[in-house]
Amino acid sequence: MHLARYQQAAIKTLRPPADGHDPVLVPLLGLIGEVGSVATAYKKRIRDGAGIGHGKQQLREELGDVLWYIAALAHCLDLDLEDIAAASLEKIKDRWRVTPVADRTAFDAEYPDHEQLPLRTTVTFTPTEDDKGRTVVVLTREDGSRAGDPLTSASHIEDDYRFHDAFHLAHAAVLGWSPVSRFLLGCKRRSRPGVDEAEDGGRAIAIEEGISALVFSYAARHGYFEEVRSVDHELLTTIEHMTAHLEVSVMRAADWEEAIMVGYHVWHQLRENNGGAVELDLEKRTLTYRKE
Structure with a gap:
């Protein structure tokens, strides 16, 4: 799935903010919370062992929630998810890939x-x-x-x-x-x-x-x-x-x-x-x- 299509689909499930509330606040706090959930899921994977089947599935779900909140937050900030991804790759290339x-x-x-x-x-x-x-x-x-x-x-x-x-x-x-x-x-x-x-x-x-x-x-x-x-x-x-x-x-x-x-x-x-x-x-x- 292309990131643009994912973002378009994701924001269809974005609930409008309550009257007088900053529309950025819920996606932002949600993203922070879900990142913590990823850490918790990985902690359980370490504790219970990587061979436990549900551990990988839980990480998959938590990372999916992170991606949804990123897409929603980008939308609220009038940013394009594909543009964010492309800019991120350029930044990483500049920092970590030596010019041939x-x-x-x-x-x-x-x-x-x-x-x-x-x-x-x-x-x-x-x-x-x-x-x-x-x-x-x-x-x-x-x-x-x-x-x-x-x-x-x-x-x-x-x-x-x-x-x-x-x-x-x-x-x-x-x-x-x-x-x-x-x-x-x-x-x-x-x-x-x-x-x-x-x-x-x-x-x-x-x-x-x-x-x-x-x-x-x-x-x-x-x-x-x-x-x-x-x-x-x-x-x-x-x-x-x-x-x-x-x-x-x-x-x-x-x-x-x-x-x-x-x-x-x-x-x-x-x-x-x-x-x-x-x-x-x-x-x-x-x-x-x-x-x-």
Whole structure:
């Protein structure tokens, strides 16, 4: 049965509200009650054993009641059940299905080679002492040239944020997007001033750095993702809002979660080995660590 037909049939049995009562109230409270009934039925299934025949039948009936109240509530709120279902599937796909490599957007495919993120490259992280006696991390490209400025953790407490460019390189590898990596690797899209300013310029760089700092703060409260393999939906939604006007907005929340996990996996290795080399492969969408 199609959801639209079910909803049309269901609302024929919806009783009109009493005078002066909110028509939404009865379906809403009914839905809450029936969800509780599903929990109770499942509790009995656990207690009595899954083999008890009536247990499955009771769950079927209770879930049917839940569906009826959802259909009635949607009708009272002037919502279409099929539209709700379709939107729900899209939301779930965005959150839990990583975009296949073959379907991922190459944001710089139409630009000259020197303005494209390199398909493969290696960046080396080397801790060293500067003239102020601070331990800084120096990034170098394959040709031996510096990539950006030497970094400290910029914190009263040493937390190895100085290796955080691994996060930006993970964004480049997994998402195909990273204004910071474009700056570090010298491949900003200067041939199109508007794109260079809006997508690769200071504001975009600040947004990506803000995402890096925001996720790091979250990671610090979750063991830096050593055992946790997922990110709260609210954090991913915040990232989505921060990047809504940028080209990376076409990527899914699941893609961002993958980029975060890849970045932290490499960051842990840099931290444990006090530096090393990181290999970026855009074709495979991977970022791998290599000890020097």
